[in-house]
Amino acid sequence: MHYHPPLKDISFVLFELFNAAQTLNRYPEFEEIDQDLMSQVIEEAGRFASEILLPTNAVGDREGCQFENGHVKTPSGFKQAYRQFQEAGWPALACDPAYGGQGLPHTLNTVLYEMLTGTNHAWSMFPGLLHGAYSSLYHYANDELKDIYLPKIVSGEWLATMCLTEPQAGSDLGLIRTKATPADNGHYILEGNKIFISGGEHDLTENIVHLVLARLPHAPPGSKGISLFLVPKFLPENGVPKVRNAVHCTGIEHKMGIHGSATCSIQFDQATGWLVGEPNKGLAAMFKMMNAARLLVGINGVGVSETVYQNALAYAKERIQMRAATRPENRHSEPADPIVMHPAIQRMLMSQKAYAEGGRMLAYYSALLLDGAEHHPDEQIKAHFESELALLTPIIKAMLTDQGFEAAGQAIQIFGGHGYIQETGIEQYLRDIKIAQIYEGTNEIQAIDLIMRKILADNGQRLFNLLDQIQETINTTTQPAFVNSVAALTQVCQHLRALIPAISDASRQSPDLPYQIAPEMLRLVGHAAMGWLWLKAATIADEQKEKDPAFYGSKIDTAQYYFDFILPETRQLIQVIDQYLIHSQQGHSTNYLDSLM
Secondary structure: OOOOOOHHHHHHHHHHHOOHHHHHHOOHHHOOOOHHHHHHHHHHHHHHHHHHHHHHHHHHHHHOOEEEOOEEEOOOOHHHHHHHHHHOOHHHOOOOHHHOOOOOOHHHHHHHHHHHHHHOHHHHHHHHOHHHHHHHHHHHOOHHHHHHHHHHHHHOOEEEEEEOOEOOEOOOHHHOOOEEEEOOOOOEEEEEEEEEEEOOOOOOOOEEEEEEEEEOOOOOOHHHHOEEEEEEOEEEEOOEEEEEOOEEEEEEOOOOOOOOOOEEEEEEEEEEEEEEOOOOOHHHHHHHHHHHHHHHHHHHHHHHHHHHHHHHHHHHHHOEOOOOOOOOHHHOOOOOOEHHHOHHHHHHHHHHHHHHHHHHHHHHHHHHHHHHHHHOOOHHHHHHHHHHHHHHHHHHHHHHHHHHHHHHHHHHHHHOHHHHOHHHOHHHHHHHHHHHHOOOOOHHHHHHHHHHHHHHHHOOHHHHHHHHHHHHHHHHOOOHHHHHHHHHHHHHHHHHHHHHHHHHHHHHHOOOHHHHOHHHHHHHHHHHHHHHHHHHHHHHHHHHOOOOHHHHHHHHHHHHHHHHHHOOHHHHHHHHHHHHHHHHHOOOOOOOHHHHO
């Protein structure tokens, strides 16, 4: 397996499509940010990912994590790679300088994690929750906790976990049973068990900071009675881990993929912890971490899509099999052709390319929204950015990870039998990326979140605001080459505008309806957003194509492929939604429970 940091594609998205340097430079915290600085950071991130991290990927898959006597040993090379990661200052990239951070934008952190997850998904999960933990503590912890823990988390000296899941409580956090009892000196005593805890135990850092959801005595039932606690592996004194806390790893999971990531069962046995935020409002604090994690999971999809595409394309250019239907003159005497010349292979490669590049646009756009939501001086604009980011987050998490899994499957198909065996390394990416469709809220839950909380909850206003932006781009796209693309995107947006009131009305009589069509709605809105960005990218490429005909011409061709052969998926999505609406209006049941029992 190889990986070439897609620096030119990344630069196109950041600096030509989004004018990221100029946008960020307007915020007081980023006054010194410019394109040169951002490019230097991106180049260094690419070097670390390709030269340091990629060589550990296959090793981590073969060796996995080893559990013995409550301790976890990470695969060969993981600890050394993390030491280099920490010493280079990568954990501090987008953190507040007041706690030792570099004060750089989330956008650069997003680029970094695209490359990290594209080269070693399992390893990247250890530092992956670091910034989410930082955000939760930064916004909700008291000053004493911040002063003790944030500098260590920001420096990467201590890593963090997110302890939510229990055997009886997966996505339904209202069912958790872990208890927290107040102690006399202001701390709390925690008892309970958590499962599926990524990085719950390891040998990369001297301490691990667990953020744990638990119930206080007499807490209200369900999700309204959940509080958040900070529970360190070692209790620190003057910044030095001293006394071992009563937090123990009782085992690690043997998984389909991400073998190099320690997925732990954790027992809290009279463990000492501290309340983060207000009692019974732990979900609000934890969601600060979870939303950051969901955006990061979406980046998993982009990183994997890029890497498997690169390797599938390289293999397709080298693998000689059969004669192509159309052959250039210089190959007429050859017995067979590279499989990249076969239309079936070209279709898979173009689909991979269109989704990888379109997913990158959507992810980076959302990262810029996150920077704006935190740093824009105008509170009203900040609120707008937060609203749009909330709408896009479930789409990024679900749609981009779905496409990452699809891209990995297509890569195996292009490799053929050589893809199915371990020797080439491509099958590892399929096994590793599958979890991204499941953790941090399954993709089905993301779809429900989108339609119930982000669309119907405000009668579609957030969505209509996004559609208004898309319409502005449609109105200003005048190149004749994109007439059909404009028409196709216009049709999608018109359907979305009409569907929201229809779904809202029908759901009053059929409460199941929005849940049944949630997956289709997520992809439909996702295609509207991705189509919007592809249209903007195509018009920019068209204006610049004389400067670099090969690069910009490829952008135009990929955009055209997206609009001609991928966006038509929306017709089927709309047809399925319409069919459910018809059944609802006619009083026909679409609940198939009896047939399944």
